[in-house]
Amino acid sequence: MDIFEAIGTPHRRRIVELVAAGERTAGEIAAHFDISRPGVSQHLSTLVAAGVLTVRKAGRERRYTLHAEALAEAGSWLEAQQSRWNDALDRLEREIAADEEG
Amino acid sequence: MDIFEAIGTPHRRRIVELVAAGERTAGEIAAHFDISRPGVSQHLSTLVAAGVLTVRKAGRERRYTLHAEALAEAGSWLEAQQSRWNDALDRLEREIAADEEG
């Protein structure tokens, strides 16, 4: 599952927000949700698989941290599309100007 | 459906890439996919509903354009999480420094 799919659900985006504020254990994260703990655990797994989070075993706990580079990567794609679009607009504008001139 | 969910599938992300390069008709877009034309049409509808694209009727064609602001909004969320994370790292670093000092 790719990054965009991973952050494509509200629950998982909420998890990202929580972990972005600092390292969290699975239990701490689960406490913020109405769904069952295993349900949250599965969301955590998909986020790790997508490279959005990182796990670290600490005794009987699992500490989840944000892998910010993954978010940056997604951001790059978004920016690329926006600059593509701006280029397209510029081209269009120049064409119109050329038409009016000629 | 929110923006992230809208761009959460590879097909729809591909559509965004196509339209980012310039205004496209439904048919032009559909030509780039292996799935049926109605299938593409449904993807277009969800992208419009999510505010990612804009439609304009032109005769019997429908011209789709990118609504770049929507992508910018998604980008803002990503950046916010990254800066949150950087703040958390800074706090952690300061705490460690304070511990070592004291």
Added chain:
DNA sequence: GATATATGTAAGCACAGACTTACGCGTTGC
């Protein structure tokens, strides 16, 4: 070593949604 705690895994269910084919509707062109 037995019990409790923190967590993941397994199995199953129900629903969303990504497809398909068939059809309808407006527009263009003869």
Added chain:
DNA sequence: GCAACGCGTAAGTCTGTGCTTACATATATC
């Protein structure tokens, strides 16, 4: 006016996935 075109909508299918409960595993605690 009528055929062809461009496109969306309807209806149905099927798979993925977001949940659930039950169970397994590893660590801490006494």
